[in-house]
Amino acid sequence: MKRGYPLLIVLAIVGLLFPATVAAKSVDIDPCLSCHDTVTPGVVKQWHESKHSKVGVKCYVCHKAKDDDPAGFEHNGYRVTALVTPKYCESCHPKQVKEFRESMHDEAGLFSLSAYGIVEGEKVVDGVTLGQTLNYKTHFSRESAEAGCLDCHGTVIKVGKDGKLINWPNNGIGRFNPDGSVGSCTACHTRHTFSIAQARKPETCGQCHLGPDHPQREIYEESKHGNLFSANGEHWNWDVPPGQWGPEDIEAPTCATCHMSGFGGALESTHNVSARLKWELEPVFSWPTDPKYLAGKEKYPIDPDIAKRYEKIHNLPPGSLKEVKTGAPNPFAIAKKYAPDIYKAYVGPGKWWSKGETRLDAFGGDALRSANEKREDMLKVCTQCHVRSWAEGDLNKADKTIDVYNAVVLAIKLKYYDPIKKEKLDEDIKFNGKSEADNLWHEIWHHEGRIWRMGAFMQGQDWQHWEGAYEVADDGSHLADWLEKLRLRKAIKEKLNLK
Ligand code: HEC
Ligand code: HEC
Ligand code: HEC
Ligand code: HEC
Ligand code: HEC
Ligand code: HEC
Ligand code: HEC
Ligand code: HEC
Numbered sequence: 001m002k003r004g005y006p007l008l009i010v011l012a013i014v015g016l017l018f019p020a021t022v023a024a025k026s027v028d029i030d031p032c033l034s035c036h037d038t039v040t041p042g043v044v045k046q047w048h049e050s051k052h053s054k055v056g057v058k059c060y061v062c063h064k065a066k067d068d069d070p071a072g073f074e075h076n077g078y079r080v081t082a083l084v085t086p087k088y089c090e091s092c093h094p095k096q097v098k099e100f101r102e103s104m105h106d107e108a109g110l111f112s113l114s115a116y117g118i119v120e121g122e123k124v125v126d127g128v129t130l131g132q133t134l135n136y137k138t139h140f141s142r143e144s145a146e147a148g149c150l151d152c153h154g155t156v157i158k159v160g161k162d163g164k165l166i167n168w169p170n171n172g173i174g175r176f177n178p179d180g181s182v183g184s185c186t187a188c189h190t191r192h193t194f195s196i197a198q199a200r201k202p203e204t205c206g207q208c209h210l211g212p213d214h215p216q217r218e219i220y221e222e223s224k225h226g227n228l229f230s231a232n233g234e235h236w237n238w239d240v241p242p243g244q245w246g247p248e249d250i251e252a253p254t255c256a257t258c259h260m261s262g263f264g265g266a267l268e269s270t271h272n273v274s275a276r277l278k279w280e281l282e283p284v285f286s287w288p289t290d291p292k293y294l295a296g297k298e299k300y301p302i303d304p305d306i307a308k309r310y311e312k313i314h315n316l317p318p319g320s321l322k323e324v325k326t327g328a329p330n331p332f333a334i335a336k337k338y339a340p341d342i343y344k345a346y347v348g349p350g351k352w353w354s355k356g357e358t359r360l361d362a363f364g365g366d367a368l369r370s371a372n373e374k375r376e377d378m379l380k381v382c383t384q385c386h387v388r389s390w391a392e393g394d395l396n397k398a399d400k401t402i403d404v405y406n407a408v409v410l411a412i413k414l415k416y417y418d419p420i421k422k423e424k425l426d427e428d429i430k431f432n433g434k435s436e437a438d439n440l441w442h443e444i445w446h447h448e449g450r451i452w453r454m455g456a457f458m459q460g461q462d463w464q465h466w467e468g469a470y471e472v473a474d475d476g477s478h479l480a481d482w483l484e485k486l487r488l489r490k491a492i493k494e495k496l497n498l499k
Helices: 005-017 019-023 031-040 041-047 059-063 084-092 092-100 104-115 141-148 149-153 198-199 202-206 215-222 224-235 257-259 303-313 331-338 340-346 371-382 387-420 436-457 461-495
Strands: 073-075 078-080
Touching: 031 041, 031 059, 059 078, 073 461, 078 092, 084 092, 092 104, 104 149, 104 331, 104 340, 141 340, 198 202, 198 257, 202 215, 202 257, 215 224, 215 436, 215 461, 303 387, 331 340, 371 387, 387 461, 436 461
Parallel strands: none
Antiparallel strands: 073 078
């Protein structure tokens, strides 16, 4: 296949759309470049290396502030903005912005509002800590969250009275921008090269997708695919345009290949990272991404044979492990509770999200298809390199671990966690970080349980078993121990008439 970069065609199109930018051919006379060549030489060099420089998309094309953008400011005779939000990219890349909006990446900021507590710009009120809402051993402050949660998820960027940006820089994937848009395209296409080659490499996603609660990067490194990438990746063709990229360019897939790319001509490239997911793998329990479950309308059944097996092991009444709850966590409910102002500013007719009640409302476009249709897309990627029975066999194997996971973790919850609350054995169970039992339960589903499930789907055997399934079992027994100790403590206190 011949795939010369259609530069002339693009130039012609850009020329039609933006005659001024293409007409000003000489780089030297550009008002921004003349100064910034010395002020920010790195920025200018990266821009020269970018596709944008080849098609005449210069500094002021992106940085010219829109009239209604509060982040705009006067700068040497020009009204510019330092924040080039998705709204700015949208005029030339509407498809990518729309798909991004229809994905769960777009809601990442809503999720992190639980960590925000206070959202009023610079105002930091002492005593408002994450500990009120989450069970961490230490209480984190708002300042700490700015450099952690919010750098991955996105913060609320505001414009101060003096025109200065507050909470900037931040390239969190779902950041709230002062112009009413959400997101940061530079999270994957770093300024100012804005390259697809970079976005396709696992390190780019791995900047956020790593660590104890979502070690996708580490899982990938362990997998055969990751192994091939590290052995041979430097020789692969990373720059081939979407749609033309295929198995003749790379030997093994990266994160982007499976979750986003147009690959081998079999499917279109998408910025909706939710569009190829059959399952929800990060909540307490897992369920398929069909609209009825996303809306939390129906419970999701556990395979009856597997359920019976674990009811017997844990000596639970028949039917205890029949089904699991669906629909949570709900990003809109989180925002409503912890940052109602932000919720109101961004959700409603004509706003960034037209509707925002259930988890389902986070999705649009291809992510609203049935779970099985989404799986079919994932299989279309695999079958560019594997026969269908290989790929399907592997994913079916992972599907089965979901039933086991749901049954095991529901059994642990019913048998060893819920009684602590019901019998009032531990007055510290307020999800406030003081209770060891609480921390154990959190680690079971939020860390080890996710690792178990994600390891299974992305060919990470050690993660699936030793860091995942095994650790869940281990912490399950610690929780059982805690229950026994707490019951004993209560009995002794009652006997000795202690408070
Ligand atoms: C007369 C020289 C000059 C010109 C012309 C100029 N800049 Fe700048 N620009 C600067 C200097 C100096 C800074 C501050 C650098 C620093 O703080 O390290 C700056 C900072 C910036 C910033 C960062 C603002 C912030 O929030 O701190 C942006 C964005 C920017 N310029 C864009 C542009 C664009 C776009 C143009 C063309 C319309 C342009 N500049 C023209 C000199 C210039
Ligand atoms: C394709 C659009 C685009 C073009 C073209 C572009 N920029 Fe930017 N620029 C951005 C984005 C996106 C950011 C990241 C800021 C953010 O959103 O937080 C940025 C950030 C900046 C910053 C502040 C970041 C820092 O590290 O200090 C400066 C200064 C800047 N650009 C100058 C320039 C100059 C000079 C040019 C021309 C050589 C240019 N930009 C061309 C999109 C663009
Ligand atoms: C004035 C129009 C315009 C604006 C604004 C613009 N781009 Fe582009 N962009 C283009 C054109 C034209 C191309 C080259 C055509 C192509 O490859 O599709 C391009 C190419 C790209 C590519 C592909 C690069 C590659 O390696 O193939 C990325 C990624 C990209 N733009 C991201 C952005 C982002 C992010 C923003 C906003 C911060 C942005 N663009 C703003 C016109 C624009
Ligand atoms: C700047 C941080 C950041 C980068 C970079 C990033 N992500 Fe994410 N991603 C997140 C966060 C935060 C979430 C979870 C919040 C959410 O789902 O709203 C997420 C969620 C996801 C999901 C789950 C979506 C769903 O429907 O549950 C997938 C799949 C995903 N990302 C894939 C990728 C891929 C592939 C890349 C690289 C091409 C990538 N991400 C780059 C932060 C990032
Ligand atoms: C290193 C980057 C990073 C940091 C730091 C981080 N997260 Fe996340 N978070 C992610 C990614 C990536 C996901 C997606 C996990 C997945 O889909 O497997 C995620 C998922 C979530 C989810 C679940 C989203 C969903 O779709 O169900 C919530 C809620 C959340 N994070 C809140 C927080 C809070 C609160 C903090 C700080 C206490 C935090 N995160 C810190 C990257 C991060
Ligand atoms: C999660 C990472 C990620 C984010 C965030 C992201 N992109 Fe991309 N983008 C990619 C990947 C990966 C590709 C290459 C897709 C492929 O291989 O088919 C790409 C390709 C592109 C292209 C080239 C498309 C073409 O047909 O040539 C453009 C333009 C683009 N992105 C614009 C954007 C804009 C605008 C945003 C912000 C709304 C954005 N991207 C946000 C990962 C990302
Ligand atoms: C061989 C293809 C493949 C590769 C490579 C791959 N993934 Fe996945 N990923 C999958 C499959 C399959 C699933 C399970 C999808 C489903 O059915 O829900 C998954 C699940 C996920 C999820 C969980 C979504 C949820 O429900 O929370 C995230 C996040 C994710 N991958 C990110 C990544 C990142 C980041 C990388 C690279 C470090 C990566 N993936 C590499 C195929 C892949
Ligand atoms: C770009 C090509 C490519 C794509 C796309 C791809 N794979 Fe692979 N995969 C390979 C290669 C090459 C190997 C190594 C084959 C071997 O070991 O014999 C491999 C190995 C595997 C293995 C064996 C792991 C091991 O430990 O030996 C499994 C399972 C697998 N792939 C599943 C999948 C699934 C599922 C998908 C889609 C979600 C997928 N692959 C997508 C190229 C690909």
